[in-house]
Amino acid sequence: MAAKSNAMRKSETVPEPAGQAWSAAQLDRLIHERLRLGILSALAAEKSMTFSELKTLLGPTDGNLSVHARKLEDANYVTCEKGFDGRVPRSKYRITAAGREALEKYLDHMEALIRVARESM
Amino acid sequence: MAARNPIPLHSQAIDHLQYIRRTMEGAVSFTAVPGAGGVLVGSTALAAGALAHGSSAAGPDGWLTVWLAEGLLALALGVFFAYRKARRMRVELFSRPARKFILAFAPSLLAGAALTAALWNGGQTGLLPGCWLLLYGAGISAAGAFSVPVVPVMGTCFLALGSAALFSPPSWGDAWLAGGFGGLHIIFGILIARRHGG
Numbered sequence: 267m268a269a270k271s272n273a274m275r276k277s278e279t280v281p282e283p284a285g286q287a288w289s290a291a292q293l294d295r296l297i298h299e300r301l302r303l304g305i306l307s308a309l310a311a312e313k314s315m316t317f318s319e320l321k322t323l324l325g326p327t328d329g330n331l332s333v334h335a336r337k338l339e340d341a342n343y344v345t346c347e348k349g350f351d352g353r354v355p356r357s358k359y360r361i362t363a364a365g366r367e368a369l370e371k372y373l374d375h376m377e378a379l380i381r382v383a384r385e386s387m
Numbered sequence: 388m389a390a391r392n393p394i395p396l397h398s399q400a401i402d403h404l405q406y407i408r409r410t411m412e413g414a415v416s417f418t419a420v421p422g423a424g425g426v427l428v429g430s431t432a433l434a435a436g437a438l439a440h441g442s443s444a445a446g447p448d449g450w451l452t453v454w455l456a457e458g459l460l461a462l463a464l465g466v467f468f469a470y471r472k473a474r475r476m477r478v479e480l481f482s483r484p485a486r487k488f489i490l491a492f493a494p495s496l497l498a499g500a501a502l503t504a505a506l507w508n509g510g511q512t513g514l515l516p517g518c519w520l521l522l523y524g525a526g527i528s529a530a531g532a533f534s535v536p537v538v539p540v541m542g543t544c545f546l547a548l549g550s551a552a553l554f555s556p557p558s559w560g561d562a563w564l565a566g567g568f569g570g571l572h573i574i575f576g577i578l579i580a581r582r583h584g585g
């Protein structure tokens with residue numbers, strides 16, 4: 267599953283061409299989706315966050331958050347540690363090195379888009 | 388075919404970068420600041436102000452006892468309401484941002500305790516209201532860096548009130564304390580409760 271997702275992601279991410287216009291195809295679309303971008307950004311700022319903390323911060327429904335967090339897990343961008351706090355089940359998420367690298371690359375893309383747009387004005 | 392055409396992503400890029408920044412800031416914020424608790428703390432401070440003003444005729448001992456008791460009560464209420472809010476929001480009370488909030492706030496409280504003892508021993512009780520408001524404001528402003536944006540604003544208001552109290556007649560002390568610990572807590576408590584979930 268993870269290998270399949272990685273392969274899909276690679277096909278969605280095109281190496282950056284120097285001096286060319288930036289296009290949608292160059293973005294890591296796995297991160298470009300707003301909720302997944304939010305999950306990854308939050309986990310980049312905090313060492314770990316529980317499902318409830320992410321839900322409070324980002325405001326999605328349980329199902330929506332669960333689906334998008336699973337996609338990030340499948341891509342090996344985040345890890346999920348399931349446990350119990352007393353009798354209450356608790357899922358704790360952390361960003362992986364691959365996830366952090368992907369987010370940094372995405373930030374570089376965003377900054378480059380703004381730079382290119384400014385230069386062309 | 389449409390997917391191959393470049394799209395003006397730069398128009399979204401700024402919005403995305405701002406979203407990332409907001410999310411990261413939100414992730415390290417102590418969100419369990421109790422607004423409803425602030426309103427209750429403010430109400431008890433107003434009552435303490437009236438009580439302290441009435442007891443000041445009996446001497447400074449009674450006055451100080453009232454305000455110290457109010458301080459302890461406010462602390463207990465604050466912790467209880469923060470615990471209740473954290474539980475309702477299903478976040479940890481002593482999460483990383485909450486620990487940072489406490490660590491940033493504690494030095495001002497300790498400084499306040501030391502200054503209270505020193506000014507009390509030196510007979511300078513007239514300076515206590517200004518010092519308390521200033522140090523509380525400094526603590527809230529510092530801790531507010533790890534919380535929702537309205538908290539450092541409240542800290543700044545306490546700083547302004549404390550500065551004014553230091554340069555006003557000592558007989559105005561209870562009014563400043565009631566206005567700060569009472570009025571500001573009630574106003575900002577309502578704001579926090581409305582905007583940040585209780």
